[in-house]
Amino acid sequence: MQGSDAAVRRGIAELLPRLRRFARALTRNADEADDLVQTAVERALRRPDSLSEGARLDWWMFRIMKNAWIDELRARNVRGRHFAPEEAGAAVAADGAAAMAVRLDARAAAAAMMELPDEQRLAVSLVLIEGFSYKEAADLLDIPMGTLTSRLARARAAIEARLGGAP
Amino acid sequence: MTIGDERLGAYLDGELGADERAAVEAALAADAGLRARLERLQGVRAALHNAFPLVDDPVPEKLLALLEEPETNVVAFPARAAPRPALSGLQWAALAAAFAGALFIGRMTAPESGPFILRGGELYAGPRLERVLTTQLASAQNPNAATRIGLTFRARDGAFCRTFVLDGALSGLACREAGAWALRMTAPAAQRTGEFVQAAAEAPAVLEAASAIIEGEPFDAAGEAEAKRVGWR
Numbered sequence: 231m232q233g234s235d236a237a238v239r240r241g242i243a244e245l246l247p248r249l250r251r252f253a254r255a256l257t258r259n260a261d262e263a264d265d266l267v268q269t270a271v272e273r274a275l276r277r278p279d280s281l282s283e284g285a286r287l288d289w290w291m292f293r294i295m296k297n298a299w300i301d302e303l304r305a306r307n308v309r310g311r312h313f314a315p316e317e318a319g320a321a322v323a324a325d326g327a328a329a330m331a332v333r334l335d336a337r338a339a340a341a342a343m344m345e346l347p348d349e350q351r352l353a354v355s356l357v358l359i360e361g362f363s364y365k366e367a368a369d370l371l372d373i374p375m376g377t378l379t380s381r382l383a384r385a386r387a388a389i390e391a392r393l394g395g396a397p
Numbered sequence: 398m399t400i401g402d403e404r405l406g407a408y409l410d411g412e413l414g415a416d417e418r419a420a421v422e423a424a425l426a427a428d429a430g431l432r433a434r435l436e437r438l439q440g441v442r443a444a445l446h447n448a449f450p451l452v453d454d455p456v457p458e459k460l461l462a463l464l465e466e467p468e469t470n471v472v473a474f475p476a477r478a479a480p481r482p483a484l485s486g487l488q489w490a491a492l493a494a495a496f497a498g499a500l501f502i503g504r505m506t507a508p509e510s511g512p513f514i515l516r517g518g519e520l521y522a523g524p525r526l527e528r529v530l531t532t533q534l535a536s537a538q539n540p541n542a543a544t545r546i547g548l549t550f551r552a553r554d555g556a557f558c559r560t561f562v563l564d565g566a567l568s569g570l571a572c573r574e575a576g577a578w579a580l581r582m583t584a585p586a587a588q589r590t591g592e593f594v595q596a597a598a599e600a601p602a603v604l605e606a607a608s609a610i611i612e613g614e615p616f617d618a619a620g621e622a623e624a625k626r627v628g629w630r
Binding site: 239242243246247248250251254255260263264267268271272275335336337338339340343354355357358359361363364379380382383386387389390393394 | 441
């Protein structure tokens with residue numbers, strides 16, 4: 231059996247700092263991010279039974295938020311722009327930056343994230359920021375592990391190029 | 398052997414099996430270019446954590462209303478049966494904030510890969526962190542290890558305790574109790590940022606908690622190795 235409704239609410243409340251971080255990594259500003267969290271929490275509370283026995287609450291919530299976000303993108307009819315082809319951004323990862331140290335510039339990292347294709351941003355958020363395992367992230371995104379690892383590698387290279395690029 | 402970005406990334410993410418990990422480490426030992434590449438990838442992760450910290454801003458009213466939980470920042474842990482060091486209000490606040498994202502609700506089963514598990518209302522190291530705490534020596538650890546050990550010492554109640562920094566993000570103190578590592582304290586890791594490099598360091602609150610319960614001095618390399626040899630008992 232699942233936890234009680236009250237336990238789910240409490241669990242979600244405890245997850246809020248992470249859920250809001252995830253939303254900020256996906257969207258473009260803090261207000262948009264909190265709207266996304268709101269939508270995801272509403273959905274979760276409408277369907278507490280979709281939390282299967284033994285499932286992690288955080289995995290479940292992040293998955294609901296991912297779905298809510300994709301729905302939002304579709305609703306805005308910007309899917310064509312946001313869901314760039316897999317190859318996009320791959321060329322950025324040339325060896326040109328090889329000798330340069332990465333500048334640990336949070337703003338540059340945030341900007342680099344926003345330039346990534348959405349599916350890469352999801353992979354980066356879940357694995358590099360939220361610390362989900364490859365298996366958990368691939369399941370959450372409904373993609374094969376190989377797809378996840380290649381998205382991660384492309385995204386890392388693109389961010390690295392951006393951070394290590396000329397000032 | 399050529400180590401591609403995907404494999405190097407998987408190494409950093411702790412996703413390789415022992416054999417593959419050893420192969421990557423051998424390649425790293427032989428190839429300064431690859432080491433530099435690894436450092437840059439670590440820099441990417443650190444920069445991302447800087448860019449996207451946990452969000453502790455006030456929670457919007459309508460979201461709070463939805464959850465009907467005004468005290469969202471307080472995570473109450475049941476009292477332990479065994480005596481434990483008293484934590485100040487500040488430390489508890491840091492603990493609650495740090496764990497806000499890591500907790501699972503009571504009846505959920507913790508995953509193999511999660512850093513912590515909740516058992517009988519207490520937080521313990523999960524399998525991955527357990528392995529690090531039990532086997533990793535601060536005196537001989539890989540500087541690129543995802544989780545690093547800081548101090549090892551004996552507490553006044555006799556338990557072995559260790560401080561650690563998990564995935565460069567979370568600083569903690571765990572003590573060996575009845576065959577498991579019980580979490581006594583965690584806080585977001587302090588970030589030491591230089592011009593080009595960044596290292597996660599133990600949070601001041603964790604060091605404070607450690608100094609509050611330590612018996613004598615922290616172990617040196619020999620003391621640490623001996624504690625490991627006797628199985629932390």
